Amino acid sequence: MSLLSRLILRVTGWGWVRSIFTRRFGRRVAMRFVAGETLDDAVAATRALNAQGFTVSLDHLGEHVTTTDEAIGARDDYLACIEAIRAEHLDANVSVKLSQLGMGLDDDLAAASLEALAVAAAGAGTTVTVDMEESAVTGLTIDLYERVQRRYRNLGLALQAYLRRTPADLERVMALGGHIRLCKGAYDEPGDVALESKAEVNEAFDRLAAVLMANQDVKPAIASHDEERIDRVAGTASARRGPFEFQMLYGVRGKFQAELVAAGHPLRVYVPYGDSWYPYLTRRIAERPSNVWFFARALLGR
Ligand SMILES: Cc1cc2nc3c(=O)[nH]c(=O)nc-3n(C[C@H](O)[C@H](O)[C@H](O)COP(=O)(O)OP(=O)(O)OC[C@H]3O[C@@H](n4cnc5c(N)ncnc54)[C@H](O)[C@@H]3O)c2cc1C
Numbered sequence: 482m483s484l485l486s487r488l489i490l491r492v493t494g495w496g497w498v499r500s501i502f503t504r505r506f507g508r509r510v511a512m513r514f515v516a517g518e519t520l521d522d523a524v525a526a527t528r529a530l531n532a533q534g535f536t537v538s539l540d541h542l543g544e545h546v547t548t549t550d551e552a553i554g555a556r557d558d559y560l561a562c563i564e565a566i567r568a569e570h571l572d573a574n575v576s577v578k579l580s581q582l583g584m585g586l587d588d589d590l591a592a593a594s595l596e597a598l599a600v601a602a603a604g605a606g607t608t609v610t611v612d613m614e615e616s617a618v619t620g621l622t623i624d625l626y627e628r629v630q631r632r633y634r635n636l637g638l639a640l641q642a643y644l645r646r647t648p649a650d651l652e653r654v655m656a657l658g659g660h661i662r663l664c665k666g667a668y669d670e671p672g673d674v675a676l677e678s679k680a681e682v683n684e685a686f687d688r689l690a691a692v693l694m695a696n697q698d699v700k701p702a703i704a705s706h707d708e709e710r711i712d713r714v715a716g717t718a719s720a721r722r723g724p725f726e727f728q729m730l731y732g733v734r735g736k737f738q739a740e741l742v743a744a745g746h747p748l749r750v751y752v753p754y755g756d757s758w759y760p761y762l763t764r765r766i767a768e769r770p771s772n773v774w775f776f777a778r779a780l781l782g783r
Pocket of ligand 1: 734750
């Protein structure tokens with residue numbers, strides 16, 4: 482991660498900066514990357530994307546809850562989302578952060594809630610992907626994921642190419658099947674935990690993607706907007722017997738997304754919704770520091 486990206490994540494993490502952005506003009510900027518604040522907004526966005534040939538993963542925004550009531554509320558919001566997928570016949574699954582379900586606060590509650598989502602998703606004919614958060618919770622996330630996946634088998638997990646531990650984690654989670662999302666990683670991590678240069682992260686991504694694509698017992702989900710990474714994977718796709726997909730974020734490289742689908746590639750769009758958009762937005766800004774201009778333009782009222 483570049484120094485500028487790190488700086489953006491640190492500054493946007495300060496309480497007073499968050500308070501100004503969320504109270505004043507941040508919402509307008511966020512809506513470039515977020516489908517809206519309600520489940521109805523998310524359903525409408527999913528319908529539109531499905532009609533254009535994309536599948537969807539719905540993310541009800543939120544992370545690091547501080548009370549069990551909030552954790553239970555997050556589980557119920559996800560259950561409502563899965564019910565909407567079923568009732569509206571959407572071609573979508575859900576993505577969830579375990580810290581939103583209470584991981585770190587009450588791990589048994591988080592595991593029980595993930596189980597409830599796995600059961601509901603199975604009933605709706607869909608799946609649940611567990612997002613990967615900062616490295617302090619990687620081990621715990623994998624432990625809780627394994628606990629539920631071992632029993633229900635309709636979960637998937639995100640792994641981050643930038644973490645030094647990921648090659649071992651990948652071997653471990655591939656043993657449980659499911660879908661595995663490979664992304665580069667979006668958090669500010671120290672050098673002893675994560676690779677630091679772009680070149681090293683890209684090389685790790687290519688290596689891990691090749692391992693995933695060679696495994697016929699899992700469904701690889703290659704989550705990147707990086708053309709070179711995608712071209713390499715696309716080049717190996719014909720050797721795969723099982724399914725795989727590309728994944729990209731709502732509001733990022735829309736034209737490129739459409740081109741991939743037009744070329745016949747399966748592409749799932751990650752669609753966040755809800756009012757807790759601030760931490761998600763800061764990661765999107767940090768990934769591409771030129772996005773800071775969206776903030777600046779919103780501030781100037783343009
Ligand atoms: C579907 C999906 C799920 C993800 N889930 C997780 C997760 O669970 N945990 C996690 O840590 N990270 C997650 N990420 C984020 C990921 O780790 C990266 O931070 C992010 O995707 C940027 O990396 P990149 O592979 O697109 O490559 P980059 O080299 O960062 O970007 C390649 C090109 O894509 C464009 N681009 C990338 N990001 C942006 C942006 N924000 N705004 C505008 N243009 C952009 C730019 O043109 C850039 O040059 C996810 C990403 C995707 C696509």
